[in-house]
Amino acid sequence: MRDLIRLLRLYAPYRVWVLAGIGLGVLTVLANFALLALSGWFLAATGVVGVAGYAAQNAFNFFTPAAGVRFFATLRVLARYAGRLVDHEATFRLLARLRMVAYAGLEPLAPVGLAGERGGDLLSRLVADIDRLGDFFLRVASPFMIAAAAALVMALGFAIVSPEAGLLLLLGLVVAGVAVPLASLGLGRRPAGAAVALQATMRADLVDSVQGMAELLTCNASGAMAERVDAASAALLAAQRRLAAIAGFGAAAGLLVAGLTMLAMLPLGGALADAHRIAGPVIALLALGAMAAFEAVAPLPAAFQLLGGMADSARRVFDLLDRPPPVAEPASSPPRPARLDLRLDGVSLRYPGAAHPALAGIDLAIAEGEHVTILGRSGAGKTSLFNLLLRFAPHEAGTATIGGVDLAAIRGDDLRSLFTVVSQTTAIFAGTLRDNLLLARPDADDAALWHALETARLADFVRARPGGLDSLVGEAGAKLSGGEARRLSLARAALRATPFLLLDEPTEGLDPLTEAEFRRALAGLAARRTVIAITHRLDHLADDDRVVMLAEGRIVADGRFGALRQGAGPVARLSRLREMSLRF
Ligand SMILES: Nc1ncnc2c1ncn2[C@@H]1O[C@H](COP(=O)(O)OP(=O)(O)OP(=O)(O)O)[C@@H](O)[C@H]1O
Incomplete structure (x- = not known):
């Protein structure tokens, strides 16, 4: 319930639309109520006057009630139409706001904070759950x-006509509008909760199946996956x-x-008429008015059911x-320093919930324009170093600076623009x-795009395609080979003239x-930039290249490759292993 109250607060900017929608809804119900009550009285009164004789007929004012009936009938139609327009406007505005709020909340979590999430479940929260919440005003809050x-x-x-009639109507409305829906809510709580969870599981399984279709087919596991989805679907249907x-x-x-409330109005009206507290035709007013009044509570069973x-x-x-986002964002960034030297002093990094730090006590200085190769076995912490520099994960100890400015003082977007x-x-995105x-530079013109493609040695490939730059690449770049996709990412890098180039085994x-x-294409891009390259391979290293070797999150070697491979240290051992593996 607390979450729903919080949801209601999101309506604050649209309170005028919300109040107008509710006002028009009330007007529609009241117009219908007045229409039927007046019609009931008018029909009964004309019947009574009809048998009462000529004098009574002459004295009876037919015109005012007839005009009232027309007025309420027209008012009801207009209020309902305007109400629908206003309700939908409020709903769409809230839906747009909800989507923006959800995306803005999700972005700071990526990628480290979302590492444990299933893609399909996230999709479910962002699409199905938010669409459902978009209906909250229209189907739940407003009807109540x-x-x-x-x-x-x-x-x-x-x-006003009779306190007993007022009480009877209120009692009927409370039973039909609150007691009955509460009973259905109690009965429906478990299946409603199960339906939401099952829908999310099914969607997550379906997304996994589509994404991993090739693996499922090669492992002959598509049947088992289909059975799993079938079982979830059967449970959802139940x-x-x-x-x-x-x-x-x-x-x-x-x-x-x-029906019972309307029926009960008849003996009550009869008793009131016998006691001369109301005129005879008012009995019809009470019965038909009571019938119309239930329009107000008709949507409540569905609203209660949706509530769960x-x-x-x-x-x-x-x-x-x-x-909480893995990394706290400062409100603003300091001005960009003149020189972008990178310096890490005693830096440690631990992922949320991880038992061991991925980086521990890292001391590293990389001058602007320097090219450094990071070596290390799988799991040594190489990618974590990039995650630290990109502020995807925070460091828990030590200081990390760029041009003398603490990384923690720079906003993530500003830092990543470097x-x-x-x-x-x-x-690669479908498109x-x-x-x-x-994506790399939204304002790039065609000349800049072709220049980037030339740099990435991809221009001939694009020219040879009938659609040229407008050729579709398929879901996740399915229409491109691995090498073409890699060169596309290089072309993106060429479009982004950033001071740092981080290479994570791109070949x-x-x-x-x-x-x-x-x-060759990479060499063109690397000139005049600071390059930090992760690799497992040593065959492309020259003797005067600087290498930094990581093992279990610590730097175990830092120096020129030629010197390090001559000694007895870890780089030398790696180098000998490499030579031995080449001989076999
Ligand atoms: N998001 C994460 N949450 C928890 N632990 C993580 C996360 N990402 C990496 N790790 C752990 O941190 C350690 C370092 O991982 P990292 O990805 O930096 O290694 P790596 O040297 O890049 O390995 P590889 O060469 O295989 O890519 C590993 O033990 C890994 O299991």
Whole structure:
């Protein structure tokens, strides 16, 4: 419930739309109530006048009630139409705000804070849960407020005629609008919660299946995955069937209460008429008015039923948004320093929840324009060093500065604008080659794009495609070979003229010819930039290249490759291992 109240607070900027929607909803219900009550009285009164004789007919004013009936009928249609427009406007505005809030909350968590999440589950929270919450005003909050306000006015209206009638109506409305829906809510709580969880699981499984289709097929595991999705789907259908049965019960019980209240108005009206407290035609006013009054509470069973699922969705979304970002963001960044020398003193880094630090006591100085190669076995902490520089993960000890400015004092976006990363896993987005290049520099013109493609040795490939820059690359770049995708990421790097170039094994897995071409292109980009390159391989290192070797998160060697491979240290051992493996 706390989450739903928090959700309501998000409506604050649209309170005018929200209040207008509720006001128009109340007006619609009251117009309908007045229309039926007046019509009931008018029909009964004309019937009485009809048998009362000519004098009574002449004295009876037919015109004012007839005009009233027309007025309320028109008012009802107009209020309903305007109400729908306003409600939907409020809903779409809130939906847009919710999506913005969710995205803004998610972005600081990526990538380290989301490392433990399933992609499909995140998708479910961002799409299905938020869409569900978008309906909160229209289907839950607004019906409750309209019902409460309209029920009070209508019961007061009846109470003016007779306090007993007012009380009876209020009792009927409370039973149909609160007691019956609460009973259905109690019955529906478990299946509603199960439906939300099952939908999320099913969506996550489906996303996994689509993303890992090739692996599932080669491992012959697609059948097992399909059975898993089938089982979740069957359980979801069972939960939805139960919910539908409960909703049916709620609707039927509500109708029964409405009918009984209307029926009870007849003997009550008769007794009041016998006691000369009301005129005879007012009995029809009470009966038909009571029938119309239940329009106010008709949406409440559905609203109560949605409440459980909405509370679950709100909890799932806010749970994500409430996670503290792995790295705290300063409000603003200091001015960019003149020289961008990098310096780490005693830096340690530990991922959230990890038992051991990924980097421990790192002392490293890299001057602007220097090229450094980072060596180390798998898990040594090489990528963590990049995560630290890009502020994806915070350091828990030591100081890390760039041009003398503490990394923690620079906003993530500003810091990352200094770096370009080229790695072995290039994120290619479904769209055109142009779309993928413009990610790196949205304002780049065609000349700049072609220049970048030339630098990355990809221009001939793009020219040979019928669509040129507008050729589609497929989901995750499925229409590109691994080497082409890698060169596309190099073209992106060429578009971003950043002072630092971070290379994470970008040639891993390329054939020797493609690799040679890629390295030539890379050399053009690396000139005049500070380059930090991660590699497992030593064959491209020259003797005067600076290498830094990491082992279990610590620097175990730092110096010129030629000197280090001559000694007895870890670089020399790695170098000998490499030579031995080449001989076999
Ligand atoms: N998001 C994370 N959460 C928790 N631990 C992590 C996370 N990312 C990496 N680690 C751990 O931190 C350590 C260093 O990982 P890192 O990715 O830096 O190694 P690496 O040297 O780049 O390895 P590789 O060459 O295999 O890519 C490893 O023990 C790894 O399991």
